[in-house]
Amino acid sequence: MAWYSQTWSWFEGEWLEGNPGIMGPRTHATWLASSVFDGARCFDGVMPDLDLHLGRVNRSAEGLGLKATMTVEAMTALAGEGVRKFAPGTALYIKPMYWAEADGLSTIMGDPETTKFCLCLFAAPMGDPGKGFSLTKGAYRRPTLETMPTDSKAGCLYPNNARILAEAKGRGFDNALVLDMLGNVAETGTSNIFLAKDGVVRTPVPNGTFLNGITRQRTIGLLRQDGVTVEETSLTYEDFLRADEIFSTGNYSKVMPIWKIDDRELPQGPLFRRARALYMDFAHARKG
Numbered sequence: 001m002a003w004y005s006q007t008w009s010w011f012e013g014e015w016l017e018g019n020p021g022i023m024g025p026r027t028h029a030t031w032l033a034s035s036v037f038d039g040a041r042c043f044d045g046v047m048p049d050l051d052l053h054l055g056r057v058n059r060s061a062e063g064l065g066l067k068a069t070m071t072v073e074a075m076t077a078l079a080g081e082g083v084r085k086f087a088p089g090t091a092l093y094i095k096p097m098y099w100a101e102a103d104g105l106s107t108i109m110g111d112p113e114t115t116k117f118c119l120c121l122f123a124a125p126m127g128d129p130g131k132g133f134s135l136t137k138g139a140y141r142r143p144t145l146e147t148m149p150t151d152s153k154a155g156c157l158y159p160n161n162a163r164i165l166a167e168a169k170g171r172g173f174d175n176a177l178v179l180d181m182l183g184n185v186a187e188t189g190t191s192n193i194f195l196a197k198d199g200v201v202r203t204p205v206p207n208g209t210f211l212n213g214i215t216r217q218r219t220i221g222l223l224r225q226d227g228v229t230v231e232e233t234s235l236t237y238e239d240f241l242r243a244d245e246i247f248s249t250g251n252y253s254k255v256m257p258i259w260k261i262d263d264r265e266l267p268q269g270p271l272f273r274r275a276r277a278l279y280m281d282f283a284h285a286r287k288g
Contacts (some may be wrong), residue, residue, distance in 0.1 A: 007122040008085045010078050015085065022118060029099035033156035034110035036060035036099070039251045042083050042092040043126050048283040050076060052214045053251070054096060060152035061098040067112040068098065075119060082121040093124040093252070127253025129276060132268065134260035135188065135246070137237055138176035139167040142186045142209040150209055164189040177237060177261075180209040184234045191250030192216040195235070195243035196271040202239070205232040215249045215279070222278040228271065245269030247276075255279050 002018065009016050029035040038057035040050045054075045058068035079094050086092060097118045100110025140163060143150060148157060161178075168176035168189065177193065180186045187193055187210040194203045201223060206212040220230050240246060246258035246266060255276040257268045 005123040006086065006090075007120065008082050009118055009120040010082065011116075011118045015082070022116070023099070027099070027101055028103055028110040028114075029101075029155070032108060032110065033154075034064060034066065034100035035097065035155040036064050036066065036152055037095055037097045037155065038153050040079070040094040041126075041251055041254070042079075042090075042094060042121075044089070044284060046283050046286050047079065047083075047094070048286060049214050049218060050079060050094070053094070054079075056153065056214065057096045057098065060154060061115065063152035064149055064154055065104075065110065065112055066098050066100055067115040069115055070096070070117050078119050079121070082119065086121070086123065090123050091126050092121050095120040095122075124252070127256050129253075129256055129268075132257035132259040133174035133248075134172075135175055135177050135240075135258050136168050136171060136173040136262055138164045138178040138189065140164050140178070142178050142180045144181055145208040150211070153211060161189045173260075177240060178210075179237065180207065183236070185237055185240060186210040188248055190252070191248040191256070193240075194219075194247050194249065194275070195240055196245040196247075196269060197239075197243050199229070199271075201228055201230045201271055201275075202235060203230065203232055204235050207234075213249060213251070215251055215254055218282065219249045219255060219275050219279055222282055223271075223275055226274065226278055228274065245272050247272040249275075249279075254283075 004019055007018055011022050023030045038053045040047060040053040051072055054072045061068040075096055098115055101114040101116050102111045104111035164176050164178055175188045177188060178186050185204050192213045194201055223230050240261060248256050257272045259266055
């Protein structure tokens with residue numbers, strides 16, 4: 001049995017089922033990491049902010065020196081085709097990808113004229129908001145734009161996230177709060193992060209060390225429209241230790257609660273519930 005869930009990928013004009021071999025040992029991205037991706041969701045018949053995710057993958061490609069070869073409109077049409085290959089109601093992850101196939105002016109640089117595109121859709125259940133996850137302080141930090149392409153959703157960034165998660169899980173936690181180089185909280189190992197204190201929602205201000213997530217931006221806007229004060233500001237780990245509530249936003253599971261930080265358990269509070277309800281109402285309003 002395959003280790004992956006049901007999967008369909010569009011590559012070079014055709015739909016391929018499963019996990020096809022689309023890169024080789026000489027493919028630049030295979031050994032020198034010239035790849036970017038993005039992720040959108042399909043659930044309950046809706047694909048919220050799909051266009052924003054598809055637009056971002058094109059910007060990520062350009063940020064990594066690749067050539068964005070697909071329009072948002074063309075990718076949107078392909079996503080619709082792909083969704084119809086699954087049983088109705090299947091929760092899906094929608095992953096557009098670009099990478100360099102060949103070397104450029106040197107082996108280290110990829111040739112943008114050889115950029116390849118793939119759109120991959122696979123079955124992936126949505127996260128359970130009744131469970132949430134636990135947090136501790138991450139053992140490693142987020143890089144800066146001067147050291148890594150932090151303004152792109154680039155594959156080369158994720159080994160750092162993986163070692164952060166592995167270290168935290170080794171200590172019995174689900175995830176970790178990751179600090180930037182100045183010691184302020186940036187995000188978790190997988191998502192953007194929010195706290196609530198005394199009725200005010202606060203979240204780390206984008207400072208170039210983490211992606212200003214599409215679900216993050218949408219949640220901030222929805223809360224503010226609903227009359228909630230949301231502040232984007234510098235936050236320390238101690239601010240999170242003192243929070244009334246903590247919740248995260250990300251494409252994979254949308255808005256999720258944190259039930260524990262270090263040895264302190266947290267309630268699933270009213271501002272988390274409000275944020276999730278507002279987001280889901282927004283998403284379902286676009287059905288059909």
